[in-house]
Amino acid sequence: MGDPQYPLLSKDGDIIIGALFPVHSIEILPSFEFTQKPQLLTCSSVYLRDFRLAQIMIFAIEEINRSESLLPNVSIGYRIYDTCGSRLSTMSATMGLMNGQEFVPGHRCNGQSPLHAIIGESESSATVILSRTTGPFKIPVISHSATCECLSNRKYYPSLFRTMASDYHQSRALAYIVKNLGWYWLGAVNSDNEYGNYGMAIFLKIAQKEGICVEYSKVVDTIKKSTAKVIVAFVSLPEMGLLVDQLSIQNITGLQMIGVKSWITVKSLITPNSFHVLGGSLGFAVRKIDIAGFAGYVIKEFWKTAFPCTQTKGNYSQYALSCSRYEELLLLKNYNEDVPEQRYASYVYKAVYAVAHSLHSLLKCKEQEGCEKGLTIQPQQLVEALKIVNFTIKTGDHVWFDSTGGAVAQYEVVNWQQDSDGSIKFISVGYYDASLPPDQRFVLNTENIIWAGGQVEKPRSVCSESCPPGTRKAAQNGRPVCCYDCIPCAEGEISNETDSNNCMRCPMEYWSNAEKNECVSKTVEFLSFTEVLVGLTAIVAILFYSKKDTPIVKANNSELSFLLLFSLTLCFLCSLTFIGRPTEWSCMLRHTAFGITFVLCISCVLGKTIVVLMAFKATVPGSNVMKWFGPSQQRLSVLAFTLIQVLICVLWLIISPPFPHKNMKYLKENIILECSLGSTIGFWAVLGYIGLLAVLCFILAFLARTLPDNFNEAKFITFSMLIFCTVWITFIPAYISSPGKFTVAVEIFAILASSFSLLFCIFAPKCYVILFNPEQNTKQNMMGKTTSKSC
Known part of the structure; x- marks a missing residue:
């Protein structure tokens, strides 16, 4: 066994408190040649802060020893060891504290620790060594500055307390x-x-x-x-x-x-x-925290009463102390300018008083009667007393330990x-x-x-700049969450906050603005303009009425011609129902009016076509066919064909009528206000019936196109039906593929184009004759065998 390490500062007393402080910061190792007993470690370079901690400990102990209310008639001694900031010296000093200087080879240990508590260490790593060494002996350790959270584990450090928080x-x-x-x-x-x-x-x-x-x-x-x-x-x-x-x-x-x-x-x-x-x-x-009286103590009292090399008598000689080891400390004898800045001194002060208050309760001390000195204090008893200690020091600070042994x-x-x-x-x-x-x-x-x-302005420290409203943060692969890219919100989504993680989708009737930071109402679209040919139809009707007695108007049933002109007028007018904001009534009216007027129009054309065929058959000797399709039958046929369409429309309106609908799917940024068909079967039944009559009329007109008669309108009807059918055949794919108001525009175009084809091809040749070739508007010319000019 080597020579025991001696304390740097010490004093005997009824109760001994040990302490470990790195008073010096540099450790000088002896030669390890293993040929002779190693010499004691030596230290140099005073660490002023911890030297002050040693001083405040002695100051607190002397203050308690003078007190008549705390541990009366009981003196506290101390053993303060210098660890030199070294783990090796910490272990050596810890063993010196636990054994005492009286322990020599050949003597049995009495099992009683020579000290009651240990103040220290200053660093967490050194406190771990100290606590693990003293732990099996349950000697309480109170640290003033070891703050590692690892020391809060009561399973591994049940006897450790700290006057400073974790x-x-x-x-x-x-x-x-x-x-x-x-x-x-x-x-x-x-x-x-x-x-x-x-x-x-x-x-x-x-x-x-x-x-x-x-x-x-x-x-x-x-x-x-x-x-x-x-x-x-x-x-x-x-x-x-x-x-x-x-x-x-x-x-x-x-x-x-x-x-x-x-x-x-x-x-x-x-x-x-x-x-x-x-x-x-x-x-x-x-x-x-300033401790009253400490600044003056470190200049005078400490060097007179506690420092070994200035004592004229005392027990320091038994340790064979050499004053050379204190030479660096003596240089600080008249220096105390650092004392007001000492922040750890009060925590050592609290630690000493915590031990004193705990011992006060264990020794059953009373202010006038003193303490029972004969009581043997076991380390574990002091540990338990420290757990419940609760007092206030003279600075007004409250001292107690939480469940981990730490302070507030x-x-x-x-x-x-x-x-x-x-x-x-x-x-x-x-x-x-x-x-x-x-x-x-x-x-x-x-x-x-x-x-x-x-700088007077706070520095900025960011991995990525803030994402403005209208964008969202997108994490960068493999980097922390503070590193991100700013991605613009998608169409129809917004973010109205800085550094938004997600974009919010706008409600159905709203859309994002250009900056993507606000939802705005969608623009409502519907067809608001058209061009009608009602005036032209009216002019033709007036012209025909003014020439109603002429052969060209009388030919081929003038009644059907006027009815056809009237139905064409209705066809042009029905396009107006497709204009403007759709309502329940306008949606029902536009499709039914369209269906009925067009059937009325085609029925008239069909009647005229049949009249042409019948008129040719009537020229055959002995033929009696015209009596089966006279004016009355023509009117009935038009009425019957039209009533069938009326019935289809009534069923459509009863079962599932058209209604206004907001289309938000086709154009996400706009609302298309349109008429939903309700029953698509009803719509296609109306359209299909018109197509059926148109095809029938076209076939009949095509059969009669070569009839050699000036009364023959079949060529004009054939060409008009060809245009009519072409328009409506192309209408179907255009209607299906066109959205919203464009669907309406396609439907209006089909109505106007097909109506105009009938008006132009059937009535334009006759108007030309009436206006520009009146000499041909005679019965003799109409009965001639000349070939009719086609449209």
Whole structure:
């Protein structure tokens, strides 16, 4: 066994509290040649912060020893070991604390720990070593700054307590500050130890829930190439110093650093070049609490009463102490300018008082009677007492431990700012207090912040710019959700918010505007213009009426001619029913009027065709055929053919009549207001009946086309029926394939074209004779054997 490690500072008492602090930061290893017993480790380079923690512990103990209300008549001693920031020294110091200096080879251990509690360690990794070593002996450990969330596991660390909150809360607070400032694209770096790895893992998990994306979690080369302008640095102090050095060497500046309590208020990071990297940094620091009397104590009382090399008598000589090991500490004898900035001192102060209050209850202390010193305090008893301890220190802070052995999270948000004289100050710009209601926990005064690079405007850090209204976000393959493309909404869809994930489809009667950010009413379309030939028909009728006694008008039944002109007038007029906004009445009227008037028209033409045929047959000697198709029979045939169509239309209107319909399918951006046919069978029955009569008329006229008689209209009728049938045959595919108002236009065109063909081909030759060749409008000429001119 090697020589036991001696404490840096110590004092005897009825109760002993141990402590581990990295008072020095550099460890000097002895030679390991294995030819002689290894020498003790030596340390150098004072770490001022933890030296102050050792001082505040002694200050608190002496304050308690003077108290008449807390542990009256009981003295507290201490054993403070220097771990030199080394895991090797931490283990060696822990064994020294547990064994004591009285333990020598050959002596049996009495099983009783020489101390009641241990304050320490400063770092999470060292606290893990300490807690796992002391855990089997149930010696309570109270850490003042080890904040790894891993230490909250009571299964593995049942005897560990912390006067500072777990990093779980700091990680949540980091996510809050990043989200609050609108930074959803950032880099992240962390120390490769318990503190950095666990803290960063919690932050990344919470950040992901909040929609924050991390571009990288590695270091300098990646930082240099990245697009993120904000870096969350969950890094312990030594690693942060190295990172700042590297960033300075590679001249990587202008990045907004978000820091943690381990480095955000450490002045040793301030160098001539570091402010270019860390200037404007934001981060969470532990609250600064001033302990009354401590500043004066570190200048006078400590060096007189607690420091070994200034004592004229005492027990330090039994450890063969060499004052050379304190040479660096003695240089700090008259220095206390850093004391007001000490943020961890109050947490050591709370830890000492937590032990004292727990012992006070276990020793059944009473203010006037004192404490029962004869009671043996087992470590487990002190552990249980610490679980329920509840008190308030003189600063007004309330101290208690939650179920994980941690304290309530209370942080101060600080900002690195440069004063007019060039000095660096840590300015408080907000706070995070987990003891408050959720909506009051986090406060940040952004108007007081100086950002990275000395800017007064908050830096932007995004992977992709915001998608404006009218677009939606589309994730980029293989990249975080904060990296996306802005895709315009499809026709008929809108997004009226920035960074919309989806586009919303407009209701049926609405359509998206050009910017795709608003639904507007669709344009309602219907046919609103036409061109009719009623006037021309009327002129022909007037002309025929004025020449009703002439042979050319009398020929071939003038009554049918006037009826045909009347039906053609109705055909032209019925096209008007297809014009304008469709209504229930106009939809029923347009198709039935069309069907009936056209049958009336074709019936007249059919009658005229039969008259031509009968007239030719009547010229045969002995023929009596005209008596079977005289004027009365002609009128009855027209009426019968028309009544059949009327019956079809009535059945159509009764069973399933046409009705107004909004067509929203064909043109998505417009509403086509049209007449639905109701029963398609009814529509095609009406149309089919007209076609049947037209085909019959065409066949009969075609048979009579060569009859050599000037009264013969068959050629004109044949040509008119040819045009008529051609129009309606082409109408069918055009009607089916045309949408909305174009369907109506096709139907009107067919009506006008077919009506005009009848008017022109049947009546134009006669009008020509009446107007331009009146000499031919005689009975002798009509009875001649000349050939009729075709249309």
